[in-house]
Amino acid sequence: MAQATFSVRMDEGLKRQFDGLCQEFGMNASTAINVFARAVVRERRIPFEIASPEREVTREGAMRAFHALRAQARENGVSDMSLDEINEEIRLAREARR
Numbered sequence: 001m002a003q004a005t006f007s008v009r010m011d012e013g014l015k016r017q018f019d020g021l022c023q024e025f026g027m028n029a030s031t032a033i034n035v036f037a038r039a040v041v042r043e044r045r046i047p048f049e050i051a052s053p054e055r056e057v058t059r060e061g062a063m064r065a066f067h068a069l070r071a072q073a074r075e076n077g078v079s080d081m082s083l084d085e086i087n088e089e090i091r092l093a094r095e096a097r098r
Contacts, residue, residue, distance in 0.1 A: 006033065 010018075015029075022032045039047040055061075073079040081089075 008033075 018032075019029055022029050025032070027035075036047070070079065073081075
């Protein structure tokens, strides 16, 4: 089978990370790209989901989210918290993550 060259531009840091992972998998980047291309051709689709992490924000969607949060606060008995109490809860949660 005749070989063809395929050139891709990518961020230098991403390439370093990709090359390192490929080495851990026991292959080089060229082999990994070939594995990907074969999977695309075989399955006739991209073999993983490509999605945007953020949806479009609309006023209606934001209002639905706001009302859902208000209802949840009422259900959890925290709808009457003051702003100072809310900020203190946020501060404590951030400290717990550290």
